[in-house]
Amino acid sequence: MGKWQEMTKEELETQYSPSKWSPRLVKDVIEAHIQATSDATHHVQVATQTLLNVPYGLGEGEKLDVYLPKEPSQTFPLVLYIHGGYWQLLSKEVSGFAAWPLVTHGIALAAVDYDVAPKGQLEEMVRQVRRSVAFAAQQYTGSSGFYLLGHSAGAHLAAMVLSTDWTEFGVVPNIKGAFLLSGVYDLEPIMHTYVNDALHINWEVAQLNSPLWCAPKLKGRQGCPVLIAVAQHDSPEFHRQSWEYFQALRIAGWSASFLDIADTDHFDVAEKLSQEDYLLTQAILHMISRN
Numbered sequence: 001m002g003k004w005q006e007m008t009k010e011e012l013e014t015q016y017s018p019s020k021w022s023p024r025l026v027k028d029v030i031e032a033h034i035q036a037t038s039d040a041t042h043h044v045q046v047a048t049q050t051l052l053n054v055p056y057g058l059g060e061g062e063k064l065d066v067y068l069p070k071e072p073s074q075t076f077p078l079v080l081y082i083h084g085g086y087w088q089l090l091s092k093e094v095s096g097f098a099a100w101p102l103v104t105h106g107i108a109l110a111a112v113d114y115d116v117a118p119k120g121q122l123e124e125m126v127r128q129v130r131r132s133v134a135f136a137a138q139q140y141t142g143s144s145g146f147y148l149l150g151h152s153a154g155a156h157l158a159a160m161v162l163s164t165d166w167t168e169f170g171v172v173p174n175i176k177g178a179f180l181l182s183g184v185y186d187l188e189p190i191m192h193t194y195v196n197d198a199l200h201i202n203w204e205v206a207q208l209n210s211p212l213w214c215a216p217k218l219k220g221r222q223g224c225p226v227l228i229a230v231a232q233h234d235s236p237e238f239h240r241q242s243w244e245y246f247q248a249l250r251i252a253g254w255s256a257s258f259l260d261i262a263d264t265d266h267f268d269v270a271e272k273l274s275q276e277d278y279l280l281t282q283a284i285l286h287m288i289s290r291n
Contacts, residue, residue: 004189004237009192009193012189012192012193012237013193013194014235015235015236015237015238016184016189016190016193016195016235016237017235018152018182018234018235018238018265018266018267019266019267020235021233021234021235021265021266022233022265022266022267023233023265024265024268029265029267030267033267033268033271034090034094036097036268036271037094037095037097037270037271038093038094040096040097040271040274041093041094041095041096041097041099043100044067044096044097044099044100044103045067045096047100048067048068048070048099048100048103049067049068050065050066050067050068050096051064051065051066051068052065052066054066056112056131056132056135056136057128057131057132057135059115059128060115061113061114061115061116061119061120061128062113062114062115062128062132063092063113064092064110064111064112064113064132064135064136065092065093065095065096065110065111065113066108066109066110066111067096067099067102067103067108067109067110067111068103068108069102069103069104069105069106069107069108070103070104070106071106073106074142075142075143075144076106076107076108076140076143076144077106077107077108077143077144077145077146077147077176077288077291078107078108078109078110078136078140078143078145078146078147079098079102079107079108079109079110079146079147079148079284079288080109080110080112080132080133080136080146080147080148080149080158081095081096081109081110081112081149081150081151081154082112082114082129082148082149082150082151082154082155082157082158083095083111083112083151083153083154084150084152084153084154084155084182084270085116085152085153085154086152086153086195087116087117087120087122087125087153087195087198087199088116088117088118088198088199090116091113091116092111092112092113095111095112096109096111097271097273097274098270098273098274098281099111100274100276101273101274101275101276101281101285102284102285104276105285105288105289107285107288108140109149110132110136112129112132114128114129114132114157115128117198117199117200118198121199121200122187122199122201122205122209123205123208123209125157126157126160126209129157129158129160129161130160130161130164130169131169133146133148133161133164133173133175134166134169134170134171134173136173137171137172137173137174138171143174144291145174145175145176145177145288145291146173146174146175146176147175147177147178147179147284147287147288148161148162148175148177148178148179148180149178149179149181149273149284150178150179150180150181150183151181151182151183151269151270152182152183152184152266152270153183153184154183155180155181155182155183155184155185156183156184156185156187156211158178158179158180158183159178159180159183159185159211159214159245160209160211160214161175161178162175162178162211162214162218162223162224162226163211163214163217163218175224176224176225176287176288176291177224177225177226177227177288177291178224178225178226178227179226179227179229179280179283179284180226180227180228180242180245181229181230181231181269181270181280182230182231182234182238182242182266182269182270183211183228183241183242183245184238184241185210185211185241185242185244185245185248186210186211186212186213186241186244186245187201187205187206187209187210188203188206188207188210189237190206191203191206211245212241212244212245212248215245215248215249215251215252216248216251216252218249218252218253218254219251219252220253223252223253223254223255224254224255225254225255225256225257225287226249226255226257227257227258227259227283228242228245228246228249228256228257228259229242229258229260229269229280230242230243230258230259230260230261230269231260231261231264231265231266231268231269232260232261232262232263232264232265233264233265233266234265234266234269238266239260243258259279259280259283261279261280
């Protein structure tokens with residue numbers, strides 16, 4: 001496989017079409033993903049205590065759904081889940097599916113909404129997610145720590161949170177870890193695919209909002225452990241992007257680890273977070289218990 005710059009437009013679009021790499025025998029893997037996460041989210045909302053539609057900003061789309069631990073303490077850890085959907089699909093309404101194994105272990109989860117395209121512009125999505133983390137830090141001052149959990153486009157947004165200058169927010173969140181699943185960390189290839197039809201990002205926006213390009217600025221900053229995961233059945237480009245961001249974090253002096261999750265595709269690598277015995281769920285629980 002050559003460099004992405006050497007690919008034809010068709011080859012590049014195939015690389016950045018995750019559904020084309022899934023071996024699942026379903027008619028529409030994206031629909032199946034939405035159904036699975038929606039059903040699991042509904043189950044958690046019925047079974048546990050929630051705070052829905054909590055505003056973290058003034059915008060209509062700036063809201064959180066918070067899933068509280070079974071036996072909440074004043075110091076519970078909080079995981080902020082940032083959904084994927086290529087910056088143009090999905091919402092917090094289908095993003096509570098990972099909460100159940102967490103709340104049963106005394107950990108809260110907040111599913112973050114942000115304005116997806118075409119309403120939202122990518123640089124504003126980055127600001128919104130940063131704002132949501134700042135809000136959580138101000139709202140839950142007694143929390144033992146905050147953890148970022150992002151999938152696909154959400155992994156990109158979570159990674160951008162790591163490079164935030166918090167002075168403009170008036171708070172420095174105690175981010176103790178980040179879990180980035182099947183993410184995009186360099187937006188330049190995306191500019192040349194169908195994904196950009198709705199995003200309309202240019203070179204400057206791509207450069208300023210690519211975690212891979214921001215990684216050198218992380219050198220010397222107090223970091224947190226970052227787990228970068230990719231699905232076995234993600235495309236070679238998704239594997240490359242994840243590996244290169246992992247290397248960039250290590251070069252910047254951060255504690256980073258890399259997992260290639262067997263028997264998963266781009267979608268169920270996240271869906272399975274509803275299961276306590278899933279490898280990534282266990283990794284999340286382990287990191288939080290150590291802190």
